Each structure stands twice: as structure tokens, then as C-alpha cells.
Amino acid sequence: MIYDVLIIGAGVTGVMTARYLSGKTCSVAVCEAGCDVAMGATRANSAIVHAGYDCKPGTLKARLNVRGNKLMKEIAKELGVDCKAVGSHVVGFGEEDAKHLKELYEKGLANGVPDLRIIGQDELRALEPNISAEASMSLWAPSAAITCPYGLTIAAAECAATNGVDFYLNFKVTDSSRAGDIYYISSGENTIAARYVVNCAGVHSAEVAEILGELDFPIRIQPRRGEYIVLDKTCGSMAKSTLFVVPSSKGKGILVSPTIDGNLLIGPNAYAIDDPDDTNTTTPGLQEITDGALRLMPSVDIRNAITSFSGVRPTPNIYDFYIKNSEQLPGVVHAVGVESPGFASGPATAEYIAELLADAGLQYTDRDDFIPTRRKDGNPKLFRDMTDEEKNEAIRKNPAYGKIICRCETVTEGDILDALNSPIPAVTLDMQKSRNRSGMGRCQGGFCSPRVVSIIAEHENYGLENVTKRGGGSWLIVPKNKKEGDAE
Numbered sequence: 001m002i003y004d005v006l007i008i009g010a011g012v013t014g015v016m017t018a019r020y021l022s023g024k025t026c027s028v029a030v031c032e033a034g035c036d037v038a039m040g041a042t043r044a045n046s047a048i049v050h051a052g053y054d055c056k057p058g059t060l061k062a063r064l065n066v067r068g069n070k071l072m073k074e075i076a077k078e079l080g081v082d083c084k085a086v087g088s089h090v091v092g093f094g095e096e097d098a099k100h101l102k103e104l105y106e107k108g109l110a111n112g113v114p115d116l117r118i119i120g121q122d123e124l125r126a127l128e129p130n131i132s133a134e135a136s137m138s139l140w141a142p143s144a145a146i147t148c149p150y151g152l153t154i155a156a157a158e159c160a161a162t163n164g165v166d167f168y169l170n171f172k173v174t175d176s177s178r179a180g181d182i183y184y185i186s187s188g189e190n191t192i193a194a195r196y197v198v199n200c201a202g203v204h205s206a207e208v209a210e211i212l213g214e215l216d217f218p219i220r221i222q223p224r225r226g227e228y229i230v231l232d233k234t235c236g237s238m239a240k241s242t243l244f245v246v247p248s249s250k251g252k253g254i255l256v257s258p259t260i261d262g263n264l265l266i267g268p269n270a271y272a273i274d275d276p277d278d279t280n281t282t283t284p285g286l287q288e289i290t291d292g293a294l295r296l297m298p299s300v301d302i303r304n305a306i307t308s309f310s311g312v313r314p315t316p317n318i319y320d321f322y323i324k325n326s327e328q329l330p331g332v333v334h335a336v337g338v339e340s341p342g343f344a345s346g347p348a349t350a351e352y353i354a355e356l357l358a359d360a361g362l363q364y365t366d367r368d369d370f371i372p373t374r375r376k377d378g379n380p381k382l383f384r385d386m387t388d389e390e391k392n393e394a395i396r397k398n399p400a401y402g403k404i405i406c407r408c409e410t411v412t413e414g415d416i417l418d419a420l421n422s423p424i425p426a427v428t429l430d431m432q433k434s435r436n437r438s439g440m441g442r443c444q445g446g447f448c449s450p451r452v453v454s455i456i457a458e459h460e461n462y463g464l465e466n467v468t469k470r471g472g473g474s475w476l477i478v479p480k481n482k483k484e485g486d487a488e
């Protein structure tokens with residue numbers, strides 16, 4: 001089969017583009033190096049649907065951020081994913097910050113951010129009772145929102161698959177060729193043919209541009225890692241909205257934010273690293289973000305930390321996103337250097353990429369049978385989100401909903417089987433985690449992981465030793481005759 005469009009990379013940019021195009025009359029495939037969608041920066045970020053006040057007016061970033069903020073909330077609703085406009089504060093400490101807040105306010109007005117206001121200490125303290133006593137004012141942006149970035153991206157991918165998009169996971173693009181107007185994109189073992197190619201490979205997007213055949217590609221990516229700490233749900237309500245400090249040349253600084261699942265998130269820092277896939281956390285890094293969070297909220301008790309993680313920004317050598325038709329390769333669109341606010345911008349970026357594809361010659365019209373939800377019959381609900389009546393009904397229809405597997409997050413066997421039967425089957429431990437939060441509670445999977453592994457193995461009809469944490473060689477159970485690092 002020759003697809004009309006092949007998208008390389010299943011982060012928010014690639015997946016939102018796939019979902020958007022799945023509403024049009026063109027055939028679409030997505031290939032992704034990882035074993036799941038949302039395996040890059042989209043998995044590990046601050047999860048803020050930024051309001052759009054800190055991008056330079058007139059840039060692509062500013063335009064896509066403000067439109068993306070509006071669209072993201074609409075799409076989340078269509079997909080049944082929580083996205084709450086909790087608002088954000090850029091918190092000022094004294095006169096010097098007041099000047100910066102005024103500048104951000106002016107930029108926000110120029111970018112068209114709705115309902116922005118600078119508020120004084122009393123109002124700030126009324127909205128955020130736990131804020132530092134030193135905080136003297138804030139830039140209040142009520143349109144900023146929080147969501148689950150990978151949850152929303154997975155939901156959008158399921159929707160795209162429901163509408164006919166083919167997903168090729170574990171497909172790392174290593175080679176490409178072109179014959180006539182067809183591109184042959186290869187992972188070494190397998191090849192996908194398409195007339196148009198969209199490069200959404202995140203921190204690897206400049207490399208992929210070269211694999212596609214770009215000579216002297218103008219964009220270079222510097223990977224910049226940001227570390228985070230997640231605090232237990234007992235701390236989730238300490239911040240009512242996202243609290244930023246005044247941004248610096250290194251970025252938006254260390255924030256304190258509630259998460260959509262009720263935890264408290266602190267971080268990130270920002271350090272240039274050599275290995276784009278290095279998502280380690282470090283002791284000094286975690287200390288730095290703790291200190292940063294304490295400046296905003298001195299009552300944060302770090303003893304309530306339940307986990308830490310990091311994500312890598314694809315920082316380009318230009319200020320703006322580089323989202324353009326290739327000048328050398330007809331039919332190729334690059335989405336390179338999509339760093340923050342790339343998540344918030346995702347749905348607007350997708351529309352823009354579709355316009356660029358049309359400029360390059362792709363013809364499409366709207367489909368009248370587009371399904372905006374994850375499945376043909378709507379959006380599935382997790383057991384814990386059901387009403388008592390819905391729970392009783394779910395257990396009556398399928399007793400697997402009566403078996404709790406993850407006690408911390410109230411995940412049932414029915415939820416795990418549903419993820420296995422979804423348009424993108426969740427066959428690894430981490431895939432399950434990102435669909436239903438099994439293993440993400442206070443005990444961090446200590447009780448439920450073996451049970452989830454058994455359910456996956458039984459469903460897939462293979463031995464326990466075949467179940468991995470996140471694909472590749474990340475086996476959880478290593479039989480005596482298999483050593484870690486062996487090929488599968």
C-alpha cells in the first residue's frame with residue numbers, strides 16, 4: 001500500500017496531525033520508534049496548556065500556542081480526557097519582577113490571550129493560600145489549563161486509529177529513498193511507502209531530516225533535560241493553579257502545579273545534555289527543584305515525594321518552531337525544534353501542518369463519517385470514574401470490573417483488559433500505566449505489577465517472560481536461560 005501521508009514520530013505533534021488528517025479524505029500512517037505513542041517529550045513535561053503570554057508576538061509559537069490552548073480543551077472534551085482550566089500565575093517577588101510581569105502582560109495582550117490580569121498580594125493570597133509570604137503580585141492567566149499530556153495523546157491516537165490511521169510502533173526510521181514522487185521510509189527491517197512525509201521526530205527531528213535526504217539542514221537541536229518530583233495526592237490541593245516564577249533565559253523556571261490526577265508536581269530545571277535519550281534524574285537536580293519549589297511555596301514537604309522523572313526538550317538554534325515545507329524534498333514537511341509550548345500548541349500545529357501539506361499538493365476534503373471519540377461507540381470510562389450505578393452495571397456485564405488490581409489507583413481487571421482490547425493494544429507494563437494509572441500510586445506498582453503482567457501474558461497467550469516494561473529488552477522476568485541485554 002502507498003499511503004498519502006506518513007508521519008514520523010507519535011508525540012503530540014504527530015498524533016494530533018494524524019487525528020486531524022483522519023477527518024479528511026486521505027490515507028495516513030504513523031511510525032514511531034518507541035513501543036507506544038507519546039514516548040518522547042510528550043510523555044514527560046509540565047502538562048500545562050499554556051495560555052500563551054510568554055512567546056514573542058508575531059512568532060509561529062505565539063499563534064499556535066494561543067489557538068492550541070482553545071482547541072486542546074475542545075479536543076479533550078471530545079476524547080473524554082480531563083483538561084481543567086485551573087489558570088496560571090507568574091509570581092512576582094518585588095519591584096524588579098513587577099517590570100517583567102508588565103512585559104509579559106503586554107506580550108499576552110498582543111498574542112490575544114484572554115482575561116489576563118496583574119493582581120496584587122491580597123488577591124493572590126486569596127487564590128493561593130499556601131503561596132510564599134514574600135510573593136507580592138502575579139500575572140494571572142485563567143485560560144491556562146492542566147491535563148495529562150500522554151493520556152490525551154494516547155486518546156487522540158486511538159481516535160485516529162478508529163478513523164483508519166495505521167500505527168507502526170517499534171518502527172525507528174533509519175533510512176529512506178525516493179522513486180518518482182513516492183518516499184520509501186525504512187526501519188531497516190520494514191519499509192512504508194508514502195507520497196507525503198511529515199517529520200515530527202522531536203529531539204531526533206534534525207537527524208530524521210538528514211535521513212530523509214536534507215543537505216545542510218539549517219536547524220540544530222540541543223537536548224535540554226528538565227527534572228521533576230511528583231508528590232503524593234495528600235499534597236495535590238496545596239496549589240490551586242500552576243505557579244511559575246518570572247521566566248529567565250533558561251526558560252519558564254521551576255513551577256509548582258497541581259496535576260490533573262490530584263498530585264503536586266514540582267520542576268523542571270534545564271540542563272543541556274549530550275545524549276538526547278538520557279532521561280535520568282540526579283541528586284543535585286532534584287535538590288535544585290526542591291529549593292525552587294520552596295521559594296514559591298515554603299510549606300511543600302518533600303518527604304511526600306513519590307517519584308521523580310525527567311523529559312528532554314528539543315531546543316533549536318532559532319527562537320521559533322521550525323515547521324515548514326522542505327525546500328529540497330517535495331512533499332516533506334518538517335516540525336523541528338518543537339519545544340515548549342509544543343504540547344499546548346499541538347492541535348493548532350496539526351491544522352498548520354495540514355495546510356502545509358495542502359500547499360505541497362496533497363488534496364483532501366472533509367470526511368462526513370469522522371468519529372471524534374476514541375472508539376466507534378464513544379469514550380470508555382475507567383472504573384474509578386464511574387458512578388455507583390455505572391459500576392454495578394459494568395460488573396454485572398463483565399465481572400472483571402469487580403476485581404481490583406491496583407489498590408492505590410483503583411484499577412480493575414476490566415480496565416486492564418479494556419486497554420488490551422483498545423485500538424492501540426497496551427501490551428507492556430508502562431502502556432497499561434499510561435492508560436489507567438496502574439502502578440502510579442503511593443506504592444509505585446509494588447502490589448499490582450505482577451498481577452498486571454499476568455493479565456497481559458494471559459490475554460496475549462504467551463509466557464510471563466515475554467512481557468516487558470517498555471518494549472525492547474526491558475523484560476520484567478528473566479528466565480534462567482536468558483540474560484539481560486540478549487536480543488529478543
Ligand SMILES: Cc1cc2nc3c(=O)[nH]c(=O)nc-3n(C[C@H](O)[C@H](O)[C@H](O)COP(=O)(O)OP(=O)(O)OC[C@H]3O[C@@H](n4cnc5c(N)ncnc54)[C@H](O)[C@@H]3O)c2cc1C
Pocket residue numbers: 008009010011012013014031032033034037038039040041042043044045046047048049050171172173174200201202203204205208225226227268310311312313314335338339340341342343344345
Ligand atoms: C521538561 C519539559 C517541560 C515541558 N513543559 C511543557 C508544558 O508544560 N507545556 C507545553 O506546552 N509544552 C511543554 N514542553 C514541550 C512539549 O513537551 C513538547 O514541545 C512536545 O511534547 C513536543 O511534541 P513532539 O510530538 O513534537 O515531540 P515528542 O513528544 O518528543 O515526539 C517525538 C516522537 O518521535 C519519535 N522518534 C524519534 N526519532 C524517531 C525515528 N527515527 N523514527 C521513528 N520515530 C522517532 C520519538 O520516539 C517520539 O515519540 C515541555 C518539554 C519538556 C522536556
